[in-house]
Amino acid sequence: MSAESHVHTVAVLALDRVIPFDLSTPLEVFARVRLPDGSRPYRVVVCAPTPEIRSRGFTIRADRGLDALRDADTIMVPGCAEGAAPPTPEVLEALREAAARGTRIASICVGAFVLAEAGLLDGLAATTHWVAADHFARLFPKVDLRPDVLYVDNGHLLTSAGAAAGLDLCLHMIRRDWGSAVAADAARLSVMPLEREGGQAQFIVHQQPPVPRGSALEPLLDWMEEHLGEELTLAGLARRSEMSERTLGRRFREQTGTTPLQWVLRARVRRAQFLLENTDHTVERIADQAGFGSPTAFRERFKRVTGTTPYAYRSAFRGRAA
Structure with missing residues (x-):
C-alpha cells in the first residue's frame, strides 16, 4: 500500500447508544497517523443507519x-451501552456484504456482539469485554x-476487549498496514505503549468465585475459601464432601x-490480587498467604x-481498591 496510490x-x-470512548478511539488514533513524508494515510468517517444517533x-x-x-477499506464497530436497540437487519446485511467483499471489519469492546449477530464470527476466535463474556458465550x-485476551486478529475480522484494548487493536492494525515505526x-501521540500484544490477558478483576447459596456444595465452598493457604487436592475435597471424586x-x-x-x-489468584493492591507484602509472603506453595x-x-506478572499487576493497580 502506498500513500500516493491510495488513502x-x-x-x-455508530449505532444506537454508542459508547463515546469506543467511538472516539478510532477517530483519534487513525486520524493522527502520519507517514515519514508527512502524508496522512487514513481518512476517517462516521456513518450510521440514521442521520442522528444517541449516545450517553x-x-x-x-x-x-x-x-x-x-x-x-476498514469498518470499525464500537460498543453500545446497555439498553441499546438491537442492530437492524439493514445494518447486519451491510456488514455481511462488506465481509463478503473482503473489507476489514473490527469491533471494540461489546461491538463484538454486533459482528456475532451478523454471523461473521461463527467458527472463529473472538473476544469482548470480560464483564460481558458469559452473556456473549450463551448467545453465540x-x-x-x-x-482473557486484549484482541484477536483473524485477518479481515478482528475483535478487541475493553476500551483500552480498542486502542491496542487500532495500533496493531496500523502496524500491520504501515510497520512498527509508524505505529x-x-x-x-495517543500516549499509549506499543508493546502490549493481543495475547496478553485483560486485567480482569476476579470476583468471588460463584457460591450457589442453599446448594449442597455451599458448606464445602465456604470451607475451601477459608483454607486456601493449605494444600487442597481433589481427593481431599471429595472425602470432606463425602462424595466420590467423579461425583464431586x-x-x-x-x-x-x-x-x-x-x-x-x-x-487464590483473587486473594493474591487483593494483597498486591492493598499491602506491601513481598511476593514470597503473598505466595504463602494465597496458598501457591x-x-x-x-x-x-x-x-x-x-496474563501479567505480580509486579506488573501491583504497579498498575496498587491503591485502587483502597
Missing part, C-alpha cells in the same frame, strides 16, 4: 449513511470466545461452571490467569 478509508459505524448524554450527527460501508455458542509514532467434579461443573481445582486457582509457582500461575 485508506476507515468507516466508524448527547446526540451524534453522522457524516454518512450505511452506503459508506461500501467504500470503506458457535464463536470460539477468548475472554510507534501513533502510539506516542460433576456437581462442581453443574453448580459453578468449573472444576474444583480451577475454582481453587481462581480463588512457592514464589515460582505463584508467578507462573498468576501470569497464566491474569
Whole structure:
C-alpha cells in the first residue's frame, strides 16, 4: 500500500447508544497517523443507519449513511451501552456484504456482539469485554470466545476487549498496514505503549468465585475459601464432601461452571490480587498467604490467569481498591 496510490478509508459505524470512548478511539488514533513524508494515510468517517444517533448524554450527527460501508477499506464497530436497540437487519446485511467483499471489519469492546449477530464470527476466535463474556458465550455458542485476551486478529475480522484494548487493536492494525515505526509514532501521540500484544490477558478483576447459596456444595465452598493457604487436592475435597471424586467434579461443573481445582486457582489468584493492591507484602509472603506453595509457582500461575506478572499487576493497580 502506498500513500500516493491510495488513502485508506476507515468507516466508524455508530449505532444506537454508542459508547463515546469506543467511538472516539478510532477517530483519534487513525486520524493522527502520519507517514515519514508527512502524508496522512487514513481518512476517517462516521456513518450510521440514521442521520442522528444517541449516545450517553448527547446526540451524534453522522457524516454518512450505511452506503459508506461500501467504500470503506476498514469498518470499525464500537460498543453500545446497555439498553441499546438491537442492530437492524439493514445494518447486519451491510456488514455481511462488506465481509463478503473482503473489507476489514473490527469491533471494540461489546461491538463484538454486533459482528456475532451478523454471523461473521461463527467458527472463529473472538473476544469482548470480560464483564460481558458469559452473556456473549450463551448467545453465540458457535464463536470460539477468548475472554482473557486484549484482541484477536483473524485477518479481515478482528475483535478487541475493553476500551483500552480498542486502542491496542487500532495500533496493531496500523502496524500491520504501515510497520512498527509508524505505529510507534501513533502510539506516542495517543500516549499509549506499543508493546502490549493481543495475547496478553485483560486485567480482569476476579470476583468471588460463584457460591450457589442453599446448594449442597455451599458448606464445602465456604470451607475451601477459608483454607486456601493449605494444600487442597481433589481427593481431599471429595472425602470432606463425602462424595466420590467423579461425583464431586460433576456437581462442581453443574453448580459453578468449573472444576474444583480451577475454582481453587481462581480463588487464590483473587486473594493474591487483593494483597498486591492493598499491602506491601513481598511476593514470597503473598505466595504463602494465597496458598501457591512457592514464589515460582505463584508467578507462573498468576501470569497464566491474569496474563501479567505480580509486579506488573501491583504497579498498575496498587491503591485502587483502597
